[in-house]
Amino acid sequence: MTVRNEYGQSFRPKSIPTALASPYLTDTLGTYTDTKGNTVTNGDYIDASGNLIGPLAGPAEKADGIADIVYARFNRPVYDQQERLLTHGPFYTNYVSIGQRRGNTNFNVSFQNTKQDGVMILVNGYNRQNFRVNVDQALTPRFDLSVGGFFGKSNNNQVTQGPGSPFFAVTFIEPNIDLFAKNPDGTPYAAKIPHLLPNATNPLYRLANEHINTDRSRYTGYAKAVYRIFDWLSFEGNYNYDQESANYTQERPKNYLNSSGLPTPGFLVKNDSSGRTFNTGATLTSVRNFRLGSLGVRNTTKAAYVYEDQTRSVFTLTGGAFTVVKTPEFNAIDFSQLTPGSLDISIRNKNYYVVSGFDVNDRYLIDGLVRWDGSSLFGPDSRWQTYYRVSGAYRLSEDVHLKGIDELKLRASYGTAGLRPTFDAQYETFAIVGGVPVKQTLGNKALKPARSGELELGGNVDFLNRFTLEYSYSRKETKDQILLVPLSSATGYQNQWRNAGTLLGHTHELSLGAIIMDRPDFSWRLNIAGDRTRQVISDLAKDVPPFLVGPDYAGNNDVTQHFKIAKGETFGVIYGTKIVRSFAELCDDPAKKLAGCGAGLAYDPANYVVNEDGFLVSRTTYHTKNETFLKYVDPTGASVVKIADVNPDFNLSFTTNLRFKGFTAYALVDWVQGGKIYNGTRQWPFFELRDRVYDQSSKARVNCAGNPDPTCPYSTGKKSGSYYQALYNGINPIDFFVENGTYVKIKEINVSYSIGRSFLEKIGIGGISGIKLGVIGRNLFTFTKYSGYDPEVAGLSGDPYSFRFDGFSYPNFRTLTGVVELSF
Numbered sequence: 001m002t003v004r005n006e007y008g009q010s011f012r013p014k015s016i017p018t019a020l021a022s023p024y025l026t027d028t029l030g031t032y033t034d035t036k037g038n039t040v041t042n043g044d045y046i047d048a049s050g051n052l053i054g055p056l057a058g059p060a061e062k063a064d065g066i067a068d069i070v071y072a073r074f075n076r077p078v079y080d081q082q083e084r085l086l087t088h089g090p091f092y093t094n095y096v097s098i099g100q101r102r103g104n105t106n107f108n109v110s111f112q113n114t115k116q117d118g119v120m121i122l123v124n125g126y127n128r129q130n131f132r133v134n135v136d137q138a139l140t141p142r143f144d145l146s147v148g149g150f151f152g153k154s155n156n157n158q159v160t161q162g163p164g165s166p167f168f169a170v171t172f173i174e175p176n177i178d179l180f181a182k183n184p185d186g187t188p189y190a191a192k193i194p195h196l197l198p199n200a201t202n203p204l205y206r207l208a209n210e211h212i213n214t215d216r217s218r219y220t221g222y223a224k225a226v227y228r229i230f231d232w233l234s235f236e237g238n239y240n241y242d243q244e245s246a247n248y249t250q251e252r253p254k255n256y257l258n259s260s261g262l263p264t265p266g267f268l269v270k271n272d273s274s275g276r277t278f279n280t281g282a283t284l285t286s287v288r289n290f291r292l293g294s295l296g297v298r299n300t301t302k303a304a305y306v307y308e309d310q311t312r313s314v315f316t317l318t319g320g321a322f323t324v325v326k327t328p329e330f331n332a333i334d335f336s337q338l339t340p341g342s343l344d345i346s347i348r349n350k351n352y353y354v355v356s357g358f359d360v361n362d363r364y365l366i367d368g369l370v371r372w373d374g375s376s377l378f379g380p381d382s383r384w385q386t387y388y389r390v391s392g393a394y395r396l397s398e399d400v401h402l403k404g405i406d407e408l409k410l411r412a413s414y415g416t417a418g419l420r421p422t423f424d425a426q427y428e429t430f431a432i433v434g435g436v437p438v439k440q441t442l443g444n445k446a447l448k449p450a451r452s453g454e455l456e457l458g459g460n461v462d463f464l465n466r467f468t469l470e471y472s473y474s475r476k477e478t479k480d481q482i483l484l485v486p487l488s489s490a491t492g493y494q495n496q497w498r499n500a501g502t503l504l505g506h507t508h509e510l511s512l513g514a515i516i517m518d519r520p521d522f523s524w525r526l527n528i529a530g531d532r533t534r535q536v537i538s539d540l541a542k543d544v545p546p547f548l549v550g551p552d553y554a555g556n557n558d559v560t561q562h563f564k565i566a567k568g569e570t571f572g573v574i575y576g577t578k579i580v581r582s583f584a585e586l587c588d589d590p591a592k593k594l595a596g597c598g599a600g601l602a603y604d605p606a607n608y609v610v611n612e613d614g615f616l617v618s619r620t621t622y623h624t625k626n627e628t629f630l631k632y633v634d635p636t637g638a639s640v641v642k643i644a645d646v647n648p649d650f651n652l653s654f655t656t657n658l659r660f661k662g663f664t665a666y667a668l669v670d671w672v673q674g675g676k677i678y679n680g681t682r683q684w685p686f687f688e689l690r691d692r693v694y695d696q697s698s699k700a701r702v703n704c705a706g707n708p709d710p711t712c713p714y715s716t717g718k719k720s721g722s723y724y725q726a727l728y729n730g731i732n733p734i735d736f737f738v739e740n741g742t743y744v745k746i747k748e749i750n751v752s753y754s755i756g757r758s759f760l761e762k763i764g765i766g767g768i769s770g771i772k773l774g775v776i777g778r779n780l781f782t783f784t785k786y787s788g789y790d791p792e793v794a795g796l797s798g799d800p801y802s803f804r805f806d807g808f809s810y811p812n813f814r815t816l817t818g819v820v821e822l823s824f
Helices: 081-085 166-172 205-208 590-595 682-688 721-733 757-762
Strands: 002-011 043-044 052-055 091-103 105-116 125-140 143-157 211-230 233-253 269-293 293-317 339-362 364-375 385-397 405-419 429-431 438-443 450-463 467-486 495-518 524-540 547-549 564-565 573-576 608-612 614-619 640-647 650-660 663-673 676-679 738-741 744-754 770-784 814-823
Touching: 081 205, 081 738, 166 205, 166 682, 293 814, 339 590, 364 405, 524 757, 547 663, 564 573, 640 676, 744 757
Parallel strands: 438 495
Antiparallel strands: 002 091, 002 814, 043 052, 091 105, 105 125, 125 143, 143 211, 211 233, 233 269, 269 293, 293 339, 339 364, 364 385, 385 405, 405 450, 429 438, 450 467, 467 495, 495 524, 524 650, 547 564, 573 640, 608 614, 650 663, 663 744, 676 738, 744 770, 770 814
16 A cells, blocks of 8 residues: 655746836826826826827827836836746646555555646636556466556646736736726736736736636546466457546626726636547467577568547537626626637547567567558548558677677667547638628548658667666658648638648667666766757649648637748747848849949948847937838748748756665756747737836936937937837738757656565554655756746647747746655
8 A cells, every 4th residue: 555645835936027107208206297297097098299298199109109107106116927827836646556465366446636736826726636447367277367457537627728818918008007906896916017018917807707617527447357368379458448537717797897997798708628538459469489490580460450549529609608607607698798609529530450579599589560541530532541660679799799789789660650630620611690601611522641751770788797878770751641731712711630741850869878887876878869850842743833821829820930941941940020230132122223232322331230239220220219120031922931940959868876775866957959939928918018128127218308319319229119019010921030949958866765564663653564755856046048938838729849939928936845655
């Protein structure tokens, strides 16, 4: 019996600096004023000349547009809004396991309870309970039966991610706004934002009043029977069942206040989904030893059949406006605002395969596999495919004995596999707009699996009884890639899933293991593993022009598209606007080159200057309110150009295990070298003057009273808000937000001490066979120049390899856990 309890704390991520100054005038109390000293009520604005304009009008700036009036002037309070939103959240896990072997029966029963609050205040977090049972029974000397089951349920009081999420909203809140202030009715977390910026909302008000919950339950069960027909031949049958249901609710109550402080009708969303998957299979396995002349051969052969059946149903109902308060039911919704939706999925797959491996003289290892794969995800003409694998290895050290070499093995393999599409890829899809079906995706019944062929070469060597070195090279070519390609408007459809591309990848992997010390009371092992991958789109269907894809904000990859799909292009390259940083770059533009680049010509280098930010700007606008960067045009005339490659130069991980008597220690360090990250989280606030670069208060101020020179307030390098706002670039990619993706992260340190039975008996605790005390730290320290929360980003799509994109997703955070484990 084992009882294990963990208690820990999640620590909020670092705060991201924001602008601590604005272009707006205030009085000594911090109240906004016009240039004549008239008080401006919160929500009112002054015009470009500094005069009062109407309440809740669009924001205006003082004449020079420079954000150099600090919010904290006249001892006015300012707040770190991220610090007020984020907190240190506790979590705990309780685990009990009972296992025993009696005669021919082996069983284990376990229960786990988990509670995690996360790092955001006003969120109840995640709760989960799991129960598991496994039983193995030898019914006869030749017949074994195994059965097991799992039941789990969870509740997740979650928050949205992407635009509109708390992490999104907090980046737009000015530091002078008190998120903990009260509303006029006395309720907490003032909803009204004094400066009515489009994306500025009080995240605390939303967290306190809008409720998002997902209740999920899952049941899995399995049964496996093994019958040994002969000593060399066995039969195995298995059945696995998985059933899951989830109930999602999002409720915004009636009279929910918007950022203007005005009541709204609220809404209610419910999503109920359920599904079940089962698979069953049968395997016949033979293991024979025989001689072939002077060769001793051991053969293991398996023939198997697998059937998979999956169904899923989803029903969604959205209600747009409540008619009464405090009644979160659809009966209280205006029926004209109800929008239903549903989805039914059914997928069936069949697999037959034969695999056979030969071990010859314990030197030569040969393996082969053939698999027939059928899936309902494809049209009738493409449902059945054949795949294979061939591999071999040679234990060279058995024939060639080298001093200090304990094991030397060379290996090679080649295999094929298929990749499946989404359920709806072969069907036409429509959207209902105003009650009328509108064409979306053109179906493709001829769609077939993407076919991947991979060659792997490698070897490993064990030497000096301490070291293990392993190297692998992989060449993987995936033809008939399944891509959602845009279509000509003449088809009437927006896009179609097609077998339209070929992706060629090369990967190198190298690992080194070392036994630094190995004694009865002390051992120390170190492992280093590294890899480097490069992928190229080696082919694209002739009738498919190059196009841009993802990543996404909150699942919407149409908001901004960065990555180019084109023949010959490296996979993971970002395209967008490039800022001109030299006169030579300016003259790459063929139109400018044709007009003339050089002294005395149309584009004279004397007319340009590189400013304080490293941007080439027109000398006539330099140090004026109209100063702006220039957009690069490449020699082909393209203005959307390559601005970054997300692929790291290499990845390395270091693990170490140390044991000294009862003490054990484990550490994991990850190092990602090179590659770029696109900081979309930073880009969006540029639209509303909230990024740290807008703050010009640290730059020297010039007294321009009576000085008509337009360069006067800017002569010390101060820039207007419009200069930086241009970098927003319509939320389209621009190289200003491309950052170095290098980082070193201490992912985990695990230290524990075990107390054995003998010591416990000496101190009078004989009923316990062992006690283990430990401390675990995860995501402890990150060393990086990346300015966002965490360089370990994957976008909301979850793919860290192709989309290193930061888009307001929930960041990784540091955790520290204490562990107590008792064994009986």
